[in-house]
Amino acid sequence: MMKATTISPAGSNKASNHKQVIEINNLRKGFGEQEVLKNVSLELLNGENLVVLGKSGSGKSVLIKCIVRLLNPDGGTIQVLGENVSALSSDGLGELRKKIGFLFQGGALYDSMTVRQNLEFPLRRIRKNLTQKEIDEKVKEALEHVGLTDSIDKMPSQLSGGMRKRISLARTVVVDPLIMLYDEPTTGLDPATSDEISALINAVQKKYKTSSLIITHDIECARATANRVIMLHNGEVYQEGRLEAFEKSTDVLIRSFFK
DSSP, X not given: OXXXXXXXXXXXXSGGGOOEEEEEEXXXXXXXXXXXXXXXXXXXXXXXXXXXXXXXXXXXXXXXXXXXXXXXXXEEEEEETTEEGGGOOHXXXXXXXXXXXXXXXXXXXXXXXXXXXXXXXXXXXXXXXXXXHHHHHHHHHHHHHTTOGGGTTOOGGGSOHHHHHHHHHHHHHTTOOSEEEEESTTTTOOHHHHHHHHHHHHHHHHHHOOEXXXXXXXXXXXXXXXXXXXXXXXXXXXXXXXXXXXXXXXXXXXXXXXX
């Protein structure tokens, strides 16, 4: 296994102190007799884009759900922004989740709401002190960031898959999260739209100074966004380091992934 490397992410002003915003130690999670995660340890540094690569069934999505306690781990510890996630009360967990943006694989927009209403909803729930004028400004800013201000009064059903993914990203960043969790952000998209989403991930990192964990099996997305890479295989950390080291590796498993 390659020794893990620590880097200062490009395009970030927050990563110079290498502070950990997520620290996972010996994480285990199984379902019945199937052990999905086996003693997984990793850290997300302040301001970086960390890509977690792995083929289907490697435990990537289970990992990200454990971080926000959508799933409870069977063992190990998860620290997020200095908080022990497993030890948090319901109220404490709710407060922590307000600081984390989660872009789901399917986008998860509310079909019965317009784009405007989809973005207003988390603002009213999380940023309760905002005036309507401030909400309007935040919504406009987020839509400008993803290039879709003209879609503000459309319904999700009127948008293409790529547009829905961009609106979902706008809805996630509108509340100014400290951490972004991306679950297969380019799955199901054509190559051109995938490239747009990868570019937006980098733009979010730069504009909002986020620390991002990007779960993917899309090598092009990894190439476009990664400051550092962790590869999962059979529920374990197989290798960690810079993407260039993966691409130069002679390891048979890694080479099969990077064909």
